[in-house]
Amino acid sequence: GIQVEQSPPDLILQEGANSTLRCNFSDSVNNLQWFHQNPWGQLINLFYIPSGTKQNGRLSATTVATERYSLLYISSSQTTDSGVYFCAVERLSEKLVFGKGTKLTVNP
Amino acid sequence: GAGVSQSPSNKVTEKGKDVELRCDPISGHTALYWYRQSLGQGLEFLIYFQGNSAPDKSGLPSDRFSAERTGGSVSTLTIQRTQQEDSAVYLCASSWYGQGAVEQYFGPGTRLTVT
Numbered sequence: 001g002i003q004v005e006q007s008p009p010d011l012i013l014q015e016g017a018n019s020t021l022r023c024n025f026s027d028s029v030n031n032l033q034w035f036h037q038n039p040w041g042q043l044i045n046l047f048y049i050p051s052g053t054k055q056n057g058r059l060s061a062t063t064v065a066t067e068r069y070s071l072l073y074i075s076s077s078q079t080t081d082s083g084v085y086f087c088a089v090e091r092l093s094e095k096l097v098f099g100k101g102t103k104l105t106v107n108p
Numbered sequence: 109g110a111g112v113s114q115s116p117s118n119k120v121t122e123k124g125k126d127v128e129l130r131c132d133p134i135s136g137h138t139a140l141y142w143y144r145q146s147l148g149q150g151l152e153f154l155i156y157f158q159g160n161s162a163p164d165k166s167g168l169p170s171d172r173f174s175a176e177r178t179g180g181s182v183s184t185l186t187i188q189r190t191q192q193e194d195s196a197v198y199l200c201a202s203s204w205y206g207q208g209a210v211e212q213y214f215g216p217g218t219r220l221t222v223t
Binding site (some may be wrong): 017031033035040041042043045048086088094095096097098099100101 | 140141143145150151152153156158164167168197199201210211212213214216217219
């Protein structure tokens with residue numbers, strides 16, 4: 001099946017810093033989603049982005065489908081950005097396959 | 109409702125007991141999914157329902173796991189004779205169904221602890 005790799009696995013930032021999270025996938029996909037899992041375990045939808053670029057406030061994402069990767073950018077990070085960021089993809093099966101996540105800690 | 113809801117939020121059970129976990133999808137969503145998040149396995153797909161079609165059960169880890177969806181809405185995931193390795197957070201998601209892939213929305217999960 002399709003493989004999803006996220007990097008880095010852990011990231012520690014000072015408040016106000018910028019960061020880039022990466023998601024590589026092993027085959028073409030129909031769906032790619034970025035989620036933020038907050039400390040209470042809730043998966044919050046950030047982007048639905050099988051291709052192209054989207055922005056939402058301090059967050060933006062780019063998926064280059066032909067090269068099989070997606071990037072999540074976080075600018076001017078805040079302590080509330082802490083948590084685990086997951087990339088998930090779907091290929092012709094309706095099932096999302098998740099990466100192992102990037103654990104982000106933003107220190108004040 | 110406004111989002112996917114799940115109950116209970118936490119469940120502690122003794123090994124060997126049966127448990128039922130409930131999911132209420134977003135109103136109007138015809139597709140419903142169950143996933144499991146455990147320390148060793150990460151987030152993994154369990155089962156998928158779409159309308160009146162036969163469910164895709166390919167992710168269920170054993171025959172102790174079953175799920176049903178009544179009236180095309182609420183779903184129940186049942187685990188029989190629970191084992192300690194069943195301890196995990198069980199997440200439900202729903203989506204519209206259309207041509208091609210669509211965005212999935214997740215509930216808050218049920219944390220299951222088997223003692």
